[in-house]
Amino acid sequence: MKQIIDQANKIAIERMLNAQAVWVDIKPAHEVVEGMDKYTLLHAGPPIEWSNMSGPMKGAVIAALKYEGVAKDDKEALDLAEEGKIKFSPCHHHSAVGPMTGITSYSMPLYVVENKDQGNFAYSTINEGAGDVLRFGAHSDNTVKRLKWIEEVLAPVLKKVVNSMGGINLNVITAQALHMGDELHMRNGSSTAVFIKTIINALVDVVEDKNELKEITKFLTTNNDQFFLNLAMCACKISGDAAHGVENSTIVTAMARNGVNIGIRVSGLGDQWFTAPAAAVEGLYFSGFTAKDANPDIGDSAIMETGGVGGFAMATAPAIVKFLGAGGYQDAINYTMDMYEICDTENSQYTIPNLDFRGTPTGIDIRKVVETGIAPAINTAIASKEPGVGMIGAGVSRAPIKMFEDALVAFAEKMNL
Amino acid sequence: MKQIIDQANKIAIERMLNAQAVWVDIKPAHEVVEGMDKYTLLHAGPPIEWSNMSGPMKGAVIAALKYEGVAKDDKEALDLAEEGKIKFSPCHHHSAVGPMTGITSYSMPLYVVENKDQGNFAYSTINEGAGDVLRFGAHSDNTVKRLKWIEEVLAPVLKKVVNSMGGINLNVITAQALHMGDELHMRNGSSTAVFIKTIINALVDVVEDKNELKEITKFLTTNNDQFFLNLAMCACKISGDAAHGVENSTIVTAMARNGVNIGIRVSGLGDQWFTAPAAAVEGLYFSGFTAKDANPDIGDSAIMETGGVGGFAMATAPAIVKFLGAGGYQDAINYTMDMYEICDTENSQYTIPNLDFRGTPTGIDIRKVVETGIAPAINTAIASKEPGVGMIGAGVSRAPIKMFEDALVAFAEKMNL
Incomplete structure (x- = not known):
């Protein structure tokens, strides 16, 4: 029996170790999550119903529904949720991962990360930085505005960047950052700095408008040392999924x-x-x-x-x-x-x-x-x-x-x- | 006697520890090195005559004389040196430091680093990156061309960057990099990444021409992990000089x-x-x-x-x-x-x-x-x-x-x- 398990674990482990995470694209959630509509929200962790959700997760739900335009204010969002109009599903059930509340909605641009070994994919939102952000349950106008900016300005640029570079190997950045004092969960200062250095030439190349470029570099470099986390999570998700089953x-x-x-x-x-x-x-x-x-x-x-x-x-x-x-x-x-x-x-x-x-x-x-x-x-x-x-x-x-x-x-x- | 020395050392050490290195400007060497003309070259280390110089230092002398236009080719440069037409002086005698050969000439743009504690200054050239570079004794057309590009394109931009930022505290970057696996002499990957992150917003702001910006970000991010070294050397030089005397x-x-x-x-x-x-x-x-x-x-x-x-x-x-x-x-x-x-x-x-x-x-x-x-x-x-x-x-x-x-x-x- 032990031998059978050890043998099985050897296979799982090999797939986990051999995973090669390459960030290849950015796509809106509804393009990569089957059957997703504007009333579907993904969340962090194992399955949970609205009524049982924690304060920050409920806050993030409000933010997402306003962001999607299906609720015009907090009250409408709360009503929709209370009335059972919102379908909730764990990110993990859709090859996705989300930090903190993990609330992910229809229009949100997601990183698309491919496992060059087993061919599976993982997805995650783009890190919002610090402050009144959805992932911690904020749902202010500013929260929604930032999400819109990520969707309309940042994501199209990052998509062009990664496409023009033909993909970015996340394992390489992770390995480097581990030699630079990051453990990559709560300390991502090095991985983020290496990431910025990695994309900066393509970034400067693909952005035509100088003010837009300034907005983007400011966003990436200001109170945003955890920016790489979401990509690192995708890298770990594809290795976990590769080892699953x-x-x-x-x-x-x-x-x-x-x-x-x-x-x-x-x-x-x-x-x-x-x-x-x-x-x-x-x-x-x-x-x-x-x-x-x-x-x-x-x-x-x-x-x-x-x-x-x-x-x-x-x-x-x-x-x-x-x-x-x-x-x-x-x-x-x-x-x-x-x-x-x-x-x-x-x-x-x-x-x-x-x-x-x-x-x-x-x-x-x-x-x-x-x-x-x-x-x-x-x-x-x-x-x-x-x-x-x-x-x-x-x-x-x-x-x-x-x-x-x-x-x-x-x-x-x-x-x- | 021991007490007198210990007391003196305490003063020297305090000045060394209290040094606050702030990069404040970029100026051509002749503006900060008194009495410098195009026939004056600073070099690394203690004093040395042309005839005793090592191969790479002689090569760097040739590069510098061609770069300054006082010699049109290697032979003219060698003749000038052999005939004793060149005045050599250690960088260290002029509050300056230079990596490897350290050859520093009249037109070269130098970092100006100020000690906010004792008020002294230190100077160093801008790192040329890897390849056929003067600091290792290369003296090809490409070496000279790169030096000209540094003088005419990179340095004016970095000057604008540092002026627009009102100075950059180098101690802060050094302290961070020491927590990111750099020892800052042979490993400057983290300090350079943090440096790039620190200046990127100002850089994007001050450069009007997109191709120029691309050239600069490419230079800073390609085979140039030691870029921060010259600034780090200035920081150590001002602390050494502060403790001197x-x-x-x-x-x-x-x-x-x-x-x-x-x-x-x-x-x-x-x-x-x-x-x-x-x-x-x-x-x-x-x-x-x-x-x-x-x-x-x-x-x-x-x-x-x-x-x-x-x-x-x-x-x-x-x-x-x-x-x-x-x-x-x-x-x-x-x-x-x-x-x-x-x-x-x-x-x-x-x-x-x-x-x-x-x-x-x-x-x-x-x-x-x-x-x-x-x-x-x-x-x-x-x-x-x-x-x-x-x-x-x-x-x-x-x-x-x-x-x-x-x-x-x-x-x-x-x-x-």
Whole structure:
């Protein structure tokens, strides 16, 4: 039995490691999400109904419905949702991922990332930067205006950029950034700087209007160090999806939080989610906020840890541990060392200089999580539980062991053990 | 006696640590170097005559004389030099620093960097990028053409950029880059990326012609990861100069190599250079080259180590040790730990995450070098000894102990010990 599982995991792991994420295009959500209309919204995490959604997710729903023009104000948006007129579906069910609330609607331009190994695709919205942004539940006029600007100005330009460059290999940027102090979940300063450097020539080339160019460079360089995150999430999503669906494999292929629950999916267990209440995040709060203001853990960005970076690569980014309130240098090392205990392999594409260039711990095995009792560490932003307030801190959450236990039970049942 | 020296060193060290390097302008060399004419050339390292110069430095002299139009070809340039028509002077004698050959001529645009603490200035040329560049002794038509382009296109734009931004604090970029895996001597990928990100909005703003903008962004982003080095050298030069001239201080304020000799200057010992033959560099050679092809250690860039970064900050940049052929992660740590032994202080502005945010070792004390026998480690490029071939490898050199011994003897004599 162990041999069968190990063999299956080997296949899943190979697909995960061999994934080559290339950003190839930008398309509106409705072109890549089958059956999507303006009353369909994708959200972060496992499935959730409107009535159960957290404050920030509800706020983001309002923003998206106003952005799509199906509601003229907050009240109309709320009414539509209350009346059950909106179809909700997890991003993860559509090869997509969304940070924080993850709310993704019909007209939003999405990154199209292709796995040059297995041929699968992943999609994500374009990062809105900081401030009153939809992903944290803001739904002001300014939130909607920024989304429109992304759709009408930024996205067409980025589409031209990536088309003119013939695609951009995201694994290469990720590998570089891991040698530049990014763990790529909560610290993306280096990946974003490398990304800007990578596209700048094409950007200057494709934009005819100088003021437009200024707007775009300003957007990319001002309070937007997390800009690369959404692309990095796509890269991890395609590796997770590539590893998914291998019969008898116990490898985790997705971890995601909707702000109320967190769920995992396992390669050999089909489309089932194994869920638990979303954890509180241990972390540091911005001035004026405390744990009482915090929404529980939220967002699809735990796909980063599923892919072996983020909290799993903490050792390469000791500067982040202070920001996360997670100790000092040795703690950064310890996080990563712990994650080796619950993973099946190391990613030789992604190495950690501080561990003498050891590969990042990759391929969470539900057996190992249950066996060791070590919960995956997820680096994360903390959202206010009130919609529209935004980010109020950052920290580390732990994926509850219960999900892995439940998955292991389901696995045993499936195997008739 | 020890107390007097310690007290003097405290003053020197404080000036070194308090230096705030702000890039404020770009001016042609002749505007900032007193008495400079087109027959004056500045060079790296301690004083050296034409007849003793290394191959690459002679090549760079030819390039500069053609660039200035005082020689129409290589032969005319060589004749001028042979006939003693050219006045040579170290960059360091004019508040300037130059990487590798350091050849700096009348029309070359120089960075103007101001120390907002002590008010002194430092100057350096603009990095030419990779290839057949003057700093490695190339003197082809293309070398001269590139220098002209820097003078006529790039420099006026960078001048507008820095003027429009009201100055750029280089300490801030340095501190960031140290948290992004740069040691800022041989690894400047992060500092350069942050620099580009810092100036991009102003750059887009001040350049009217789109093709010119494309040329410039291409130059900055293509094989030019060391672009920030020259600015970083200015930052270290102003801190060294700020610490210079403190009576009774044994702190090293400059280390520099001219390709034949290496020299140091000491705060309390005036303008005297203490020299030794330039060391061979231990390192890795590019394909097709060996130690036999190498010029001895060359360049003013050892000002980086004088300022506490470069080889002294190796611990923060473990990814560089492989490139330098200097071992693995632990070796990176060891280099920095050794340097603490010969320095008087740690720079709390510049911290090393991998050492739990300990400050970089700063303020080389000639007493400690002699006492411990630990020679300062200098990260460096290796130039071919043939002019025009360029960079053939990279490695670590050691500043010969003899210079520190000689300086200590001179110091004792001065103190009548």
